[in-house]
Amino acid sequence: MEKEKEEWILSELERTLEKTADETLRVLIKAAQGIIKEQSRRIEQMEAEIDGTLWSPRRWGE
Amino acid sequence: MKTLVIVSHPEILDSASQQFFLHSVKGFDDVTVHHLESAYPDGQINVAEEQALLNSHDRILFQFPFYWYSSPYMLKKWQDEVLLEGFAYGEGRRALYGKEFGLIIMIGINEREYQAGGSERFSINELTKPFQAMAHKTGMTYLRPLAVFQFGYMDDEEKTETLIKYWQLLTMKNDHSLETREEWLINRLQKAMTGNSDAELTQRIRFAIQVIEENRQTIDGLKMVLEDIRRP
Numbered sequence: 240m241e242k243e244k245e246e247w248i249l250s251e252l253e254r255t256l257e258k259t260a261d262e263t264l265r266v267l268i269k270a271a272q273g274i275i276k277e278q279s280r281r282i283e284q285m286e287a288e289i290d291g292t293l294w295s296p297r298r299w300g301e
Numbered sequence: 302m303k304t305l306v307i308v309s310h311p312e313i314l315d316s317a318s319q320q321f322f323l324h325s326v327k328g329f330d331d332v333t334v335h336h337l338e339s340a341y342p343d344g345q346i347n348v349a350e351e352q353a354l355l356n357s358h359d360r361i362l363f364q365f366p367f368y369w370y371s372s373p374y375m376l377k378k379w380q381d382e383v384l385l386e387g388f389a390y391g392e393g394r395r396a397l398y399g400k401e402f403g404l405i406i407m408i409g410i411n412e413r414e415y416q417a418g419g420s421e422r423f424s425i426n427e428l429t430k431p432f433q434a435m436a437h438k439t440g441m442t443y444l445r446p447l448a449v450f451q452f453g454y455m456d457d458e459e460k461t462e463t464l465i466k467y468w469q470l471l472t473m474k475n476d477h478s479l480e481t482r483e484e485w486l487i488n489r490l491q492k493a494m495t496g497n498s499d500a501e502l503t504q505r506i507r508f509a510i511q512v513i514e515e516n517r518q519t520i521d522g523l524k525m526v527l528e529d530i531r532r533p
Contacts, residue, residue: 244512248508248509248512251505251508251509252505252509255502255505255506258502259502261493262325263325263328263493264493264494264502264506266325266461266464266465266468267486267489267490267493268506268509269461269465270465270486270489271486271490271509271513273465274479274482274483274486274513275509275512275513275516277479278479278483278513278516278517278520279516281479281520282516282519282520282523285520285523285524285527286523288527289523289526289527289530292527292530292531293530
């Protein structure tokens with residue numbers, strides 16, 4: 240996910256938190272922020288691995 | 302999946318941690334909370350009713366404060382009287398076979414003390430062996446326990462994180478992969494939003510769910526690419 244989109248949705252959720260009094264929903268919104276961050280990290284790691292693998296010297300002969 | 306939380310605490314109204322966790326699941330329709338000391342103030346357990354409760358749930362959890370490395374008296378009495386030979390183990394029917402079992406333990410001492418070199422010397426996994434043996438003997442799958450250390454010293458963020466773990470132990474399938482946690486969260490968000498008339502809030506939550514689902518598609522796509530390029 241692009242960094243801007245991630246930051247935007249996280250800040251949207253933060254604004255939602257400020258307006259929500261429902262405790263259950265507040266906890267779930269915080270969990271959503273955590274999951275989105277974790278997904279972004281996972282995507283970045285996988286993309287880095289793909290870049291690294293494609294640029295590996297082992298593949299230069301192909 | 303239906304979950305039964307069997308709580309044992311002799312003074313539950315005075316316990317901030319018990320109140321915090323139990324209050325949070327009041328709206329959960331897939332969870333039954335059963336406080337033994339309230340159900341049986343005279344200590345006389347109705348064995349048939351308890352066995353029927355066990356039969357009608359898929360995941361059984363014990364929730365209690367850690368007293369002398371074990372449960373309060375009432376929960377031990379419940380085990381002795383309810384988990385009888387011929388019902389829970391032995392020849393013939395094993396009523397709990399195939400169900401899941403887990404522990405939620407409130408502990409007043411710092412986590413670091415529960416290890417070799419710490420003041421309590423033994424880990425929670427070591428000290429809860431009798432419960433693990435019980436699950437094994439009755440044919441239940443033992444879940445990762447939730448040990449809550451020093452609830453009173455937790456800040457709001459730690460309490461929130463612990464509450465999420467608590468809800469997951471109560472309602473999420475026994476798999477902690479990112480994908481399972483995503484599915485669980487989407488499901489809980491949808492449940493929490495049922496009947497909510499705030500259009501703006503609904504829109505934002507819907508959008509967050511959409512982002513989580515799109516990210517999942519991206520992750521699955523990348524996984525396929527990686528498998529492909531790793532192939533010799």
